[in-house]
Amino acid sequence: MNQDRLIGKVEGSYPGPLVIVVAGLHGNEDSGVYALEEVFNIIERDRIPIRGKFIGLKGNIGALKTRERYVDYDMNRCWYDHHIHALKFGQAERKSSEDMEVLDLLHWIQEESIGQYTERVMMDLHATSSENGVFIVIPQEETKLEIPKSMHIPIIFGLEKKIGGTLLNYFPSQDFVSFAFEGGVIGSEEAIKLHKTGVWDVLYASGCIQVEREERHHDVMEYIQNDHRPHPPRVSVLYRHAINRQDNFKMLPGFSNFQKIKAGDVLALDKTGEIKSPIDGLLIMPLYQDTGNDGFFIAEEIE
Numbered sequence: 664m665n666q667d668r669l670i671g672k673v674e675g676s677y678p679g680p681l682v683i684v685v686a687g688l689h690g691n692e693d694s695g696v697y698a699l700e701e702v703f704n705i706i707e708r709d710r711i712p713i714r715g716k717f718i719g720l721k722g723n724i725g726a727l728k729t730r731e732r733y734v735d736y737d738m739n740r741c742w743y744d745h746h747i748h749a750l751k752f753g754q755a756e757r758k759s760s761e762d763m764e765v766l767d768l769l770h771w772i773q774e775e776s777i778g779q780y781t782e783r784v785m786m787d788l789h790a791t792s793s794e795n796g797v798f799i800v801i802p803q804e805e806t807k808l809e810i811p812k813s814m815h816i817p818i819i820f821g822l823e824k825k826i827g828g829t830l831l832n833y834f835p836s837q838d839f840v841s842f843a844f845e846g847g848v849i850g851s852e853e854a855i856k857l858h859k860t861g862v863w864d865v866l867y868a869s870g871c872i873q874v875e876r877e878e879r880h881h882d883v884m885e886y887i888q889n890d891h892r893p894h895p896p897r898v899s900v901l902y903r904h905a906i907n908r909q910d911n912f913k914m915l916p917g918f919s920n921f922q923k924i925k926a927g928d929v930l931a932l933d934k935t936g937e938i939k940s941p942i943d944g945l946l947i948m949p950l951y952q953d954t955g956n957d958g959f960f961i962a963e964e965i966e
């Protein structure tokens with residue numbers, strides 16, 4: 664087990680939940696790593712009592728070093744049962760950088776999961792390349808919504824129908840309440856603040872810490888209030904525009920998350936010309952970086 668993966672770990676003497684927070688599964692999204700370091704520092708400094716266990720783990724160590732999304736393959740598109748099984752039991756060659764990262768991360772999670780906990784929570788921290796990107800992504804079938812709802816930010820369902828192999832989609836089968844937290848723009852100061860707030864929220868909502876910290880909601884609430892665009896509380900993903908490097912995909916400037924769009928609106932350009940929205944809906948995660956295979960998503964508001 665690579666000791667460099669451990670950002671921090673605190674354990675209480677009273678029973679409680681297991682809260683595992685993964686940061687930097689995409690190496691260019693390092694805000695979560697800094698946020699977790701600060702949260703662990705405050706817990707130590709203020710001697711905040713813990714119930715259960717709270718552990719912070721780096722996702723893709725190799726990619727974090729160079730601040731690239733990944734080295735050989737996207738570490739948030741590979742969590743398929745067959746791939747994990749092949750890695751674990753040696754049917755795969757384990758040649759790539761991410762193969763070793765996935766195995767090591769799994770090893771950490773399995774070791775740290777041993778024991779009795781009131782609940783198991785897996786939070787995966789990300790940042791986006793577009794504006795207004797503060798939301799939670801959860802698997803469609805997830806029914807335990809108390810913790811994600813406690814954060815008072817939009818929730819996106821059904822992304823797994825459009826992109827496979829995400830970490831958040833693997834861990835429900837391992838008996839975790841599992842979700843991703845998208846906390847602002849990649850590389851921004853604000854993203855670190857948002858991630859810290861999100862982590863405090865989850866620690867409190869899961870019962871890992873008992874004292875509600877005053878600054879808990881401050882950053883997220885301020886962010887939402889300062890923003891004039893509507894924030895639908897829950898949306899379901901309807902459409903994904905898949906891209907590859909040869910497409911020369913370029914999102915037109917100025918789009919942000921949850922922006923209302925109409926069928927026929929020109930959203931982007933590629934080598935074939937204009938890319939128009941096929942449906943009415945809300946734009947999610949328009950791509951403003953030159954890495955990744957998802958140009959944009961379109962969602963609809965749900966009850």
Ligand SMILES: [Zn+2]
Pocket residue numbers: 688689692739788789790
């Ligand atoms: Zn990410």
